[in-house]
Amino acid sequence: MRRVAIVGAGQSKYGEFPEKGIKELFFEAYKDMASSVDKNFDPKQIESAYVGNLGSGGFQLGNMSALVAEYVGLPYIHTVRVENACASGGYALVAAVMDVMSGAHKMVLAGGVEKMTDVSGMKQKYWLGVSGDTEYERLAGTTFAGLYALIAHRHMHEFGTKREHLSMVAVKNHKNGAQNPKAQFQREIQLEQAMKAPIVAYPLNLFDCCSTTDGASSLLVCDAEVAKQFTDTPIYITGFGTSSDYLAIHDRINTVTLEGTKRASQHAYKMAGLTAKDIQLAEVHDCFTIAELLAYEDLGFCEKGKAGQFIEEGHTKIDGDKPVNASGGLKSKGHPIGSTGTGQAYEMFNQLRGTVQKPIRQVKGIEKGLVHNVGGSGGTVSVSIMER
């Protein structure tokens, strides 16, 4: 089986950009990726591109993988738009890895892009709601905040998780995001402030919810055998796993476990020959603060039900023994849906190479990281393990 490496990674600034559409955002990330390749970058070598995207600027573009490829100067290649809701980017990366492993193409772009703000003709609630079970959840009036609120409430009931624990996730991630020049919200928040924010869907309040974001990210993926032609420090994808789940949370085995995360991570660990203990940094899918707590448990960082204690004890702080979301996570960095998964890999690429822009956010001397991307409320999950 071919080994696969990432030799370049780029990300646009995440935020609200009335002046930029899908094409401009994708180009910004592509340019950033191109400039990150240490040597011999030649766009003509790119034979294939996977683009994660949910709403294509308000469902206004089909065939958009070819459109953005054309826009960055890559006509006549294999292009695919991957749509797995909020996990579109993570699955685009897995698709690129499989493509290289198959021998079909040698040099593959994996990216993602989403234009969520200033989009006409579509309501945000509708746009996001489509990623759950439309018939049994969205049309019954549930929003994603509502679904994750049900999960959070049940987690509190079963395990004694406290409201404070949710807010601790937000505080930690904003502290990291404040050091990320590409984050949407580069400011710290205080625990009291996070606790007192207006309720969105009880028990989740404003600071428990990620934002709507414009942004893009881009990775250059190739056969490990040729990786050293482009950089002395390629980052290897040593394992990956994915799993779907029942979309509606009422259909699941239990409400407080993302079965997809468990299965995807177990598969990835096995493939990489690692366990959860070996992971030195994780970028996890904290679309809501409860989602990060679930990730601690379902990725095996702590026992089921113990995530509240785990955040409280500080393990997942940037200087803890299991740092999580050094980038600021979806909460502070932003969540431009299709870009989120490849954006996590962009952060991990720089963390493993020691090239994070602001040293205060750099987790030092790490060799093994994990990225975790969730679609909907867990209907699709991808996990990839990246090693220096």
Place this chain on the structure above:
Amino acid sequence: MRRVAIVGAGQSKYGEFPEKGIKELFFEAYKDMASSVDKNFDPKQIESAYVGNLGSGGFQLGNMSALVAEYVGLPYIHTVRVENACASGGYALVAAVMDVMSGAHKMVLAGGVEKMTDVSGMKQKYWLGVSGDTEYERLAGTTFAGLYALIAHRHMHEFGTKREHLSMVAVKNHKNGAQNPKAQFQREIQLEQAMKAPIVAYPLNLFDCCSTTDGASSLLVCDAEVAKQFTDTPIYITGFGTSSDYLAIHDRINTVTLEGTKRASQHAYKMAGLTAKDIQLAEVHDCFTIAELLAYEDLGFCEKGKAGQFIEEGHTKIDGDKPVNASGGLKSKGHPIGSTGTGQAYEMFNQLRGTVQKPIRQVKGIEKGLVHNVGGSGGTVSVSIMER
């Protein structure tokens, strides 16, 4: 490199089904696929599913690959929605082939589904228009019939192609489709009738345009080494190719060539060790009659500019020396966007195995076929070569 085979194929009836949504259509095709596997079919062995889809029932469903997988009884697998406009199905098949080649999964479902009729909240014109260049074509007022009309007009101007030649495509495909129990329009039409139909976008009239269709299709793809466990007559994918192109036709090298078709087919021929001469049956993308004429030329069945003569001489009739669209094509069988590519492979699977329902449509004794799927007006193209 692993060899890949198809061991089962199914298709729903194509047509207008007010009582069926995406899930029901996909299930119908899945059941049909399951019943086509000669022996040892076990859904538990399916580890991965690629689902081609453009509009997910009026852009109402995200994460829909996991949703339809769950609905047919396949939770906890790798699922991906592939969206490449009208070529979504063809690219879903290519993705499944790459997946098996990569060694990631052994048994993979490739399918597609589209619900186009009776969909609330979206206008058909808008829905389809998104697959071209939105900024320079759709928002300027062009429809797909308009774009293909420009191509047809130019083809007539440059090569002397006649209006009759367009209608001959429609007549041929309706003749074949009349013998296809799963086709949307199972009736023959006469040349005079086809010539006199109301104009849609000059020179294209009603009988030059495919319809809007509900439908789904499903293929079971696996490593060729295990294929004989499921059937004595697997069909092998011996070559595939894809290419994007500039989405807007005004940006292209020339207006009367689909560069994507040329490049995709040349790649597929090379991979299979074949040339256009070796192909004994082709299912090509005749969304408009001019598109089938372009396919004759760009796939290398005849010289550029000679497609009118080629259809007139009868080569592509079911009993000709180069039969095309034995199924009835998009024109008569219907064009449920995401399903079209895997639906073409369903027809080819049965043609190569000699298991077409009505013997009058069966092309006898063939061993090598080609399927050709186009996204938009040529922005994405996939070609796969299937051999007995």
